[in-house]
Amino acid sequence: MHKQKVVILGGGVGGIVIANHLARLLPRENEIVMIEKNDKHSFAASYLWLMINKRTPQQITTQLRELVDKRVNILFEEIKQIDAESKTISTEKSKINFDYLVIALGAELDKTHLDKQQYGVHNFFTYEGAAKLNDDLQNFKGGNVTIVISSLPYKCPGAPYEGAMLIADFLKNKKLHNNVTVNLYTPEPLPLPVAGPELGNSVKEVMLSKGIGFYPQNQLTSVDYNKKKIEFTFGNPIAYDMLVVIPSHKAPDVVIKSGLVDESGWIPVNKDTLETKHNNVFAIGDVTSITIPGRWQPDKPMKLPKAGVFAHSQAFTVSEIIASKIQGKESKEIFCGDGFCMLEVGEDLAGFAYGDFYGSPHPDVKLKRLGKIWHWGKVLFEKWWLAPIGFRKNILQSLLKIGSSVLKIPAKL
Ligand SMILES: Cc1cc2nc3c(=O)[nH]c(=O)nc-3n(C[C@H](O)[C@H](O)[C@H](O)COP(=O)(O)OP(=O)(O)OC[C@H]3O[C@@H](n4cnc5c(N)ncnc54)[C@H](O)[C@@H]3O)c2cc1C
Structure with missing residues (x-):
């Protein structure tokens, strides 16, 4: 089989998860390239704790290279152009071709x-x-x-x-x-x-x-x-x-110029596969626009929220789809719209909201009673997220097992 090249744009939440998952799934001869402008990564959920003096800047920041599988080639460059037709990405230094593209460039403030x-x-x-x-x-x-x-x-x-x-x-x-x-x-x-x-x-x-x-x-x-x-x-x-x-918030300029956005200003994707209007070009996370059932204003359809938890699970889905395609297998993997959030309310207490955002006639999301356990769950996730990749792999399985049995949610999240 001819060797394939997957290019991931953005090394934030979605980019990191998909890079690491593809590194596990794809046979070695295939190439994985990530392009990200910042060599440092900070964990956004912890900005709230930084704000109230519960974290130092150093505690919530690390080198991106530490978080990504060694097999992934990271180019620390700014993306200047995305040409989905000619399958080329331009940065200030290079031109990179791709067979598969994942756009995970987030939202700009x-x-x-x-x-x-x-x-x-x-x-x-x-x-x-x-x-x-x-x-x-x-x-x-x-x-x-x-x-x-x-x-x-x-x-x-x-x-x-x-x-x-x-x-x-x-x-x-x-x-x-x-x-x-x-x-x-x-x-x-x-x-x-x-x-x-x-x-x-x-x-x-x-x-x-x-x-x-x-x-x-x-x-x-x-x-x-x-x-x-x-x-x-x-x-x-x-x-x-x-x-x-x-x-x-808006999509990064390079995304707006790419011709991939719709009137919402974000990239519309297939809600199950996250594929854009171009074959083998996917978008995940905050940069996407996904309409979900329900309306909270008469003239405005509801959209899937922009949250790390969705970028994370969409990255799983898209990596499975790309790996299957490259290996000539059929993929049944779809993004199901489930999501959760540990909502900090102060005094080390948090609520846990979990539900089906694709639920019809409107999302079905419940808030569990406030408790310290949800706060500590968020702290544990923060520690895992910022740990170097080798260490993460070892603790991931045990964390997922504990999490899924306590929270009664699928272990994949
Ligand atoms: C205060 C705060 C608290 C949050 N708490 C939570 C929470 O508790 N739970 C939750 O689920 N979500 C939370 N989020 C949201 C979460 O951080 C985002 O939804 C998530 O990071 C989206 O992932 P992403 O991969 O789509 O984008 P990002 O993680 O933003 O990654 C995008 C990457 O693209 C890079 N990039 C952009 N343009 C270019 C370019 N031209 N060239 C090269 N690189 C580029 C950026 O540098 C960035 O690294 C929080 C966010 C904030 C601000």
Whole structure:
């Protein structure tokens, strides 16, 4: 059989998982290349702990090379062009041909409100942002902390809510709670609307019990940095002392220019196989747009959330499909839309939401009772994710066995 070359664009969550899984599945003569612009990898879920001083930057960062099977050739270069027709990728240094392509380039953050810390404007969706927010939270003397989701979609539908609860707890532990208000504004009708009203109302209740104000259906229109005021489509301007913005998200420019995106601005894919409109060109993770059953606004179809857990399981599916194709076998593997999330609520407690996001007539997602076990589950996953590849392989099986029997979910996740 003629040797095949699989090229993976992006070395984030989806890219790392697919590279390692393909390295296990593909016969040696086939080539696996990953292209990633950053040689360091940081674990995004831990930015929340970095923000509240529970992690140091070093604890949540490692060299990407340490996390990826030695068999995978990693090019640390910036991708400048994706040509799916001619099966060529261009970087600032090289031109690379492929037989199979996996696009795992994630979502890019709008920079408008980033690097505005001198105006009391922060974010915890970047590594640098979370570290700077930690400094300012430690020095905060009291006032109004306003958290604003600037637009939809954004990655990790639970993260802004977790952030609000962790900030409120952090300030409470600083004995500032009588002198602080924490409010969250969002264009959404409820927290995590994609997961249905039951889960949204549970999260809202936990937030309210912590004294956090929740203001749904508010679309941010502008920020006046000098006057420290924000405006929404409706209502009067709101004054803030500290503003924490969840920035707008979009697909990376190189993806937008590739002709692979649709009117949503993201790459539409087959919901079962993750294949794009081009044969043997797949896209996984945050860069994709997958319509799921249900609507939370009359004119807007529901989309699969952007979350690491989906990038992870889609990477499994696509690696099985590519490995089967290369070996001339039929693959029955499909991505089933199951997902879960450990939602941090502070005081080392977390909730566990699990469900079928492809469920009809709408996603079927349940929140288990808050407990320390979910928090420690997330910590364990963080340690496993950041461990060097050799060590990961050894502990993976035992972790999956324990996890699947305690959580009663498929061991593959
Ligand atoms: C604060 C926070 C908390 C989160 N918590 C959770 C959680 O608890 N659970 C969960 O499931 N998800 C969580 N997420 C979301 C999760 O991190 C993302 O959904 C996940 O990383 C998506 O994986 P991906 O592979 O699609 O993209 P990414 O992991 O973002 O990887 C994309 C990669 O592409 C690279 N890249 C982009 N453009 C180029 C280019 N032109 N050239 C070369 N390389 C390029 C980037 O450098 C990056 O490494 C959280 C996110 C945040 C911000």
